[in-house]
Amino acid sequence: MGFEELYPPGRLAAAQRAVAVAGLDALLLSPGSDLRYLTGYDAHAGERLTLLVLPAEGEPTLVVPTLERPAAEASPAPATGVRIVDHADGSDPYPLVIAALGGPVGAVGLADRMWAEQVLALRAALPDARQRLASAVLRELRVHKSxxxxxxxxxxxxxxxxxxxxxxxxxxxxxxxxxxxxxxxxxxxxxxxxxxxxxxxxxxxxxxxxxxxxxxxxxxxxxxxxxxxxxxxxxxxxxxxxxxxxxxxxxxxxxxxxxxxxxxxxxxxxxxxxxxxxxxxxxxxxxxxxxxxxxxxxxxxxxxxxxxxxxxxxxxxxxxxxxxxxxxxxxxxxxxxxxxxxxxxxxxxxxxxxxxxxxxxxxxxxxxxxx
CATH class of the missing domain: 3.90.230.10 (Creatinase/methionine aminopeptidase superfamily)
Structure with missing residues (x-):
């Protein structure tokens, strides 16, 4: 059993449809099981921002620290169709998030266990976006195992x-x-x-x-x-x-x-x-x-x-x-x-x-x- 069976490309598209049905503009997923479920990337959780930006429409983007880009590229993530962009130490990664969203957003779903400092940083970067839990979207996908x-x-x-x-x-x-x-x-x-x-x-x-x-x-x-x-x-x-x-x-x-x-x-x-x-x-x-x-x-x-x-x-x-x-x-x-x-x-x-x-x-x- 290969990783392509566990983490198929169609999963991102299914999640995007669920995002739209839920009335959200995007999911913003930090390292954890939701990010891995959608991309196969077992990301390191740290103070440097790693974030999957999954808009209801448009290209999914994985924002990663530059030093972790090789690990992201070696993971199943590229085969799922996600685009990878990176940020160097000392730079502000949140403009990359805004660019990946592709326009104004009114509501986003955040990973349930996202660090508070990232929740607050996203609130500052997207002041007009209501924040909800991503589990409201992903729960129904994850509960039915393939x-x-x-x-x-x-x-x-x-x-x-x-x-x-x-x-x-x-x-x-x-x-x-x-x-x-x-x-x-x-x-x-x-x-x-x-x-x-x-x-x-x-x-x-x-x-x-x-x-x-x-x-x-x-x-x-x-x-x-x-x-x-x-x-x-x-x-x-x-x-x-x-x-x-x-x-x-x-x-x-x-x-x-x-x-x-x-x-x-x-x-x-x-x-x-x-x-x-x-x-x-x-x-x-x-x-x-x-x-x-x-x-x-x-x-x-x-x-x-x-x-x-x-x-x-x-x-x-x-x-x-x-x-x-x-x-x-x-x-x-x-x-x-x-x-x-x-x-x-x-x-x-x-x-x-x-x-x-x-x-x-x-x-x-x-x-x-x-x-």
Missing amino acids: AAEIEALAEAGAAIDAVHARMGEWLRPGRTEAEVAANIAAAIRAAGHVTVDFVIVAAGPNGASPHHGTSDRPIGVGEPVVVDIGGTMPSGYRSDCTRTYLAGGTAPAEFLDYYTVLHEAQRAAVAAVRPGVSAEAVDAAARAPITAAGYSDAFLHRTGHGIGLDGHEEPYVVAGNDRLLAEGMAFSVEPGIYLAGRHGARIEDIVVCTTDGVRRLNTTPTELIAL
Whole structure:
């Protein structure tokens, strides 16, 4: 799979049509996932201005610092049809932005996570332009993954599954969470990721904190250990998978009881995924068994989040989101049960909504894994 499939030239034209429909004159995108989605350029974010100027009509222009022009030209961006212009250190780059817009503008969409200093500089350079969020335009394009994007996510899923399959090499009583995490991080890179996005190794009472991270606490015999890991592949697409392990010995009976409930909840939520089902209905499918077993207050977070060039993006699988799922939407299904001061568990797969159901992109067993 080449970058030309992941970042096709037609994507810029589709975005320009969406810009016009939204009543905007242009999108102004600083380094981040939106810029990469449209051009394939994984731009460096810094104090020097890098900005994709995407007018509703006219030629898209990528404004870059002179010293970063070689990187931009070596990226997939030129093949998408974007024009590259550069600015030298010490020069004002904003006249290049104004020129690329090709005339007066009344409203522009800015990258959601643009640095404040650039937002304010654009406000000064374009005082008559109302500023809105670019996500209002790009959200609908990015939420429907192409076949190439799905295969990139599948490749990422297989790579992180390979790391989970090796957990028995590192996770054992007496070792600290941080020691295990260091082994995992090296394995994430060895499995093909270019960056390690996060490593959570949460043993015993630490497992009751969904975003614990790691610590120097040794793992105890018979303790449940939540391992949530993910990274970014060369394609730019992300992995994210959680499994819960038993580090030797015998788990507490209470834990074994609620893990059975959690396993049922995760399977039920995955099975609920199909076109036309709402995101909140999938969340409800995960919560029903957990609530019936008396653990509703211990399920502390939403059931899932979208994934792609960002680790968290649309669609969000949460109560109150009545958005209907459609073919090509990719997201996590990750219910958890957390008992403060004791232990916790989470099971997470990345899934894709297909034409008539669901495809799991993580395929390792979801049962409790005893090491």
